[in-house]
Amino acid sequence: SFNVKKLLEDSMKMIEIQANKKNLQLRLRIDPSLPENGVSDPSRIQQIIVNLLTNSLRFTHKGYIELSATYSQSAKLKVAVRDTGIGIPPEKAPKIFKLFSSIQSDSSGCGLGLHISSLLLKALKGKDIEVKSKLGRGSKFTFAVPIGENQSSPEPSSSETIPNEISKNIEVKNLQIPSVHTYKQPQILVVDDNEFNRIIMRSNLESQGLMSLEAVHGGDAIQILFQHPNIKVVLMDCDMPVMDGWEASKEIHKLHSQGRLNNLPVIIACSAFSEQKD
Structure with a gap:
């Protein structure tokens, strides 16, 4: 079991420094009926x-971010994250949970975090x-x-609505890379300093018969590309120690133009944070 309130508080603390830098207010609302302890995988819940x-x-540059939690009659923890951010254009709503999607056409990064959450x-x-x-x-x-132990009762539907809002359930499909079949040798390189993210990505790829290699920073990724010229796709985190994704991508293109790297893989940038100026 795990302490539900502590999990919620610890989750909010993880963005406290970044929120303060942007002068955003953080709000935490916890239902008094919420049980002290819950039975589930706390690390996965916290990651979501x-x-x-x-x-x-x-995507919030002024106002607040609110985390609230309630407890249902069917022994479910219901968590809501509300913000006063830019909102989501109607045409983007069905796509935001797809891998590598972006809410703004000019924003960097990808929807890796949302996809993993789903x-x-x-x-x-x-x-x-x-x-x-x-x-x-x-x-x-x-x-x-x-x-909770008793999870057989259906979840009661909520009647809460917001005028002119977008409201729909998002069905998330598994990662699919077109025209890529099962290979005996790995053709995908996952570059991320976060071990949890690498595990999720590798498991997702393996479920579709795709083999992958892993690197913890850009410099490590470049060495692997020299050792494995068959790599076709690189899933590159942007913010990493030693050498970040941007620097690594530039170096890979430079090495290829100099003829030192035979094959130039497709590099897909992934980022969890983005300032408004980006």
Whole structure:
């Protein structure tokens, strides 16, 4: 079992420094009926919450980010992350949970965190993450996960609505790379200093018969590309120690132009944070 309140508080603390830098207010609301302890995988639940919080942090430049938690009659923890960010355009709403999607056409990075959150939620026997958003006013992401022994009762539907909002359940499909089949040798390189993210990506790829290699920073990735010229796709985190994704991508293109690197892989940039100026 795990302490539910502490998990929520610790999750909020993880974005406190970044929120203070952006002068954002953080709000935590906990239902008094919430049990002290829950039965589930706390690390996965926290990863989902933190991913949603960091997503709100990325697209909120003034106002607040709120984390709230309630407890349902069917022994489920219902978590909501609400922000006063830029909101989601209606045409983008069905795509935001797809791997490498972006809310703004000019924003950097990818929807890796949201995609991972959806995969983790399904592993916890939860349903799709629900998103409600109003362009220019903010967004609200909600999910529910069983944390009690009795989980047979259906989850009562909520009647909460916001005028002119986007409201729909997002069905997340697994990672699919077109025209790539099962290979005996790895053709995908996952570059991320976060071990948890690497595990999720590798498991996702393996579930589709795709082999991959891993690197913890840009310099490590370059060495692996020299050793494995068959790599076709690089999933590159942007913010890493030693050598970040931007520097590594430039170096890879430079080495290829100089003829020192025979094959130039497709590099897909992934980032969890983004300032408004980016």
